[in-house]
Amino acid sequence: MIDRVVAKTDLIRSIDRLAHEQSVFAPVANGPQFSFKVISSAEEVAEGYLPTALPPSKHLLPPREALLRFAWHDELAVEPVIEATETVAFGLRPCDLHALELLDAIFVDDKDDGHYRARREAAFFVGIECLEPCDDHCFCESMGSLRADSGFDVLLTDLGDTYYVRVESTKGRDFVLAVDGAHEAVYEDRTRLRKAHEGRDAAFTPRLDVAMEHLPALLAESSDSLLWDVLGEKCLSCGACTNVCPTCYCFDVRDELNLDMKSGERVRTWDSCQLEEFAMVGTGESFRKPREMRVKHRFNRKGRYIFERYGRMGCVGCGRCARACLVDIDPVEVFNQLKGRPVER
């Protein structure tokens, strides 16, 4: 589709109009951090933000989500809960777009999970390119998720006073045509875009000592590494890393009764492979009891298991787990240490 260019002030006015009409999610400042929230005006949108504390993918897989509704009246009645609100998600970073594409591959393409799919189909994604690294924890360049080529309706690139707008869907075209003064990108615009990309490519340097495509093999051959014991001693098993991870989607399923005791919901709630009960069976055996096994499991999921199953990396290099970790476990260090860098105990 035809790329466009819009003035920043015009786009902001357009977002402002949209926010009055429908649900618009955007990153807003939240103390020292940032969160995706429904905004009521474009003024709230944070520019140049660090990755939000919780990734936008968690809005498609919320902490608590009703799957079924059941009630006993004359007879037991059970119905699925598939609900979604048309939503514009504004300002998604490439790392988050990559994470969302992985979740699509799992929940839509593989599982055909109607609960997720309904929300995904009702979502409109406005991506925004990163032109400089957000902090020392991000390593998107090494995980192949600095550049977004799909998974968005439109993708913005900051060119100073204007945004270059890449359009990938008909909904995206309608969105950009509704912005006052939107014009087709011409040669000069494309030159400025290329310059912006060149600046970006120079600003992001590789963080990993191992190429992404070799991570699965590295993890497979590191099964007996003593590093897991070191990490197992450090890790508090708090589950913060899985809570903030844009590609973590493991869940628990349980029933909640309403106060009338005659109706209720079956819900899925976030769960974490870092918690000891996660792999415990009814008769009490826990199949991943030692903490080092749980840490190893998480890193293998991120760098190996998900890739082996879905052909996409389970880690997008956003750095959220490292920012959230209370004992400074950072995947960049973990992968580099597996590759041979010295370990400080």
Next chain:
Amino acid sequence: MVNTQTTPHGRLKQSPFLPDMAEIVRKERLNPTETLYVLRLTDGAELGHAPGQFVEVSVFGVGEAPFSISSSPTRGGEFELCIRRVGDVTTAMERLGIGAKLGVRGPLGRGFPLDVMRGNDVLIIAGGLGIVPLRSLIGTVIDERADFAEVTILYGCKSPAEMLFKDEIAAWEAREDIDFRVTTDIADPSWKGNVGPVTTLFRRLTVNPKTTVPVMVGPPVMFKHVVKQVLAVGIPEDRIILSLERRMKCGIGECGHCQINGVYVCQDGPVFTYAELKRLEEAML
């Protein structure tokens, strides 16, 4: 079986979590903690399972849990679950009466490889509750007995009191075309049979490694020892069949609980060959 619902706009909506409804046809207390439930889908359809598969059973308001199917698909419209009372769902099930409605999702997972067993000697090794899913296979083997060569069943329990399906066991023992042997870890005064782990029964067998397909279900400690024994007699790794128990929430490879390294027990199993599991350190074999 995917349940679908059409929206007012005519769009198809699907929830992999919406169960079919079943009712309890019969209930039989087998011992202080185990109960046999005979269920029937309320729409009259057959469950259509293969031996070794499982279902997710819902007691609405309490929760959902996975159970292996204990009856043979050769036995018709009803299906049986043998359930130990250990948690919320199983305790709630015990309180339900005949005619009570349950949700059932499934059959789920990969069952025993009957095609590999047909024409070969079948060696079934059950430890404790492992007899529950194996009973489905034993029923099929008995009903289609001519398809299989020698059939041997070894069953080990902690104590004679924990032995399940005592009437059926007597019938298996009485058959001339099945070599059935049972043992118990601890004897009581009434016990006249073998005492010791199930491995002591195996030691007395003559096994033809070229034609035998061992199928085992039991606690992790049993797998450790029995796998060693069947390997020692020369049975190839890809013909040793095991079924694993893991925590499961979704049964469709989403929730992550049953994962062993990269493998989902609910989808890729619960039945595996030893060759598939031996490199997975979390399989605990």
